[in-house]
Amino acid sequence: MIDFRYHLVSIVAIFLALAVGIVLGTNLLQDPAIKTANEMTRQLTQANDGLRGDLDAMKQREQVHQEFVATLTPQLVAGSLAGERVLVVEAPGANDTYRELTEQVVEEAGATLSGRLVLLDKFFDPKSAGVLDGLVNQLKPAEMAFATTATVHDRAATLLAAALVTADPAQVNTANEATTAVLDGLLKGGFVEVDGDPLNRATLAVVYAPDAPYEKDDDGGAAAALNALAGGLDAGGKGAVMAGAAATSAGPRGAITALRDDGEIAKRVSTVDSADMPEGQVVIVYALREQANGGVGQYGTGTGASAFQPEPPTSAPTPTTTEAGS
Structure with a gap:
């Protein structure tokens, strides 16, 4: 009959084997895993910096575009x-x-x-x-x-x-x-x-x-x-x-x-x-x-739009006064 001492020794042996396996596995995988993680981090950081630069450039272009259109708007709509x-x-x-x-x-x-x-x-x-x-x-x-x-x-x-x-x-x-x-x-x-x-x-x-x-x-x-x-x-x-x-x-x-x-x-x-x-x-x-x-x-630009803007009038506008609505 297996006594308590045998059970205790068996349990200790199992945990000792697990500990040794973990230590050996960590030592074997440590260098490759760390190198891979560091390389991925470097690549992601580089990509993120690039995207941030692109976004800043787009924001700057959009700001210039808005200022340009705002400056011309009075001329574009005059009369x-x-x-x-x-x-x-x-x-x-x-x-x-x-x-x-x-x-x-x-x-x-x-x-x-x-x-x-x-x-x-x-x-x-x-x-x-x-x-x-x-x-x-x-x-x-x-x-x-x-x-x-x-x-x-x-x-x-x-x-x-x-x-x-x-x-x-x-x-x-x-x-x-x-x-x-x-x-x-x-x-x-x-x-x-x-x-x-x-x-x-x-x-x-x-x-x-x-x-x-x-x-x-x-x-x-x-x-x-x-x-x-x-x-x-x-x-x-x-x-x-x-x-x-x-x-x-x-x-x-x-x-x-x-x-x-x-x-x-x-x-x-x-x-x-x-x-x-x-x-x-x-x-x-x-x-x-x-x-x-x-x-x-x-x-506009959304679904169902036929054009971005109306066709320019061929002559000066002459508002209709005889009919209600369009």
Whole structure:
């Protein structure tokens, strides 16, 4: 029978063998392993330094590029929107920097900013649709009629367009007396905010898209609502442009992507997905000019863009005054 002493000796022998094996293995592998690790570290460090240098060079080139375009922008857009008034519409999550740059370049193009309409989350919330519909029906002029197939946001867009834009030169920079209570009602209802004096009607509108994709569970409701508003503003004035960035607004579930996928709206409303680029601000002005002359296009670098910018006009712009929208 094997006694306890035999077990103890056996266990000690096993652990001693393991220890000897580890020591021998470490000594045999130490030099090659360390050399390999050191070489890999050196190569990775060298590659990282190279990439960092490339990035710094690209940043410097981009800075020079932006300064160059910014310097030329006043010349590129001069007179493009002379005599026009432009309304800026800001969706929830829109990028303030892009919007502020647009306002600056629009003014350099000779246009006047009529004001800014800020759409709040409640405007798009399905739970608030009934309240919004009730307000629209309460605030609309008696003679205003809606299509039987119009959604609540279609009806809201028609009402807002009547209050904020016009294609009639005689009505530009004047308030629509029939709808002066519209903004006040929507303000009190928590659906919008305003900056400036947008009730003095504009001729054109820039709608700034959210600077992030819509959530997967949105089910297209917010995109359809924003499309409806852009379409309504286009029909009520001389035209509308939706602007944003290619990486977000023109990506999967982006607002610009949704508009380009909507065949009917895309036939009338232009899009520009390069608003985050200095030259994109110029393209927004060119797209507005094209809209004022009855044209439409999808511009930028994202999916669905037909060109980076509109074709240059063959002659001086002669804004159309007899038709609403593009």
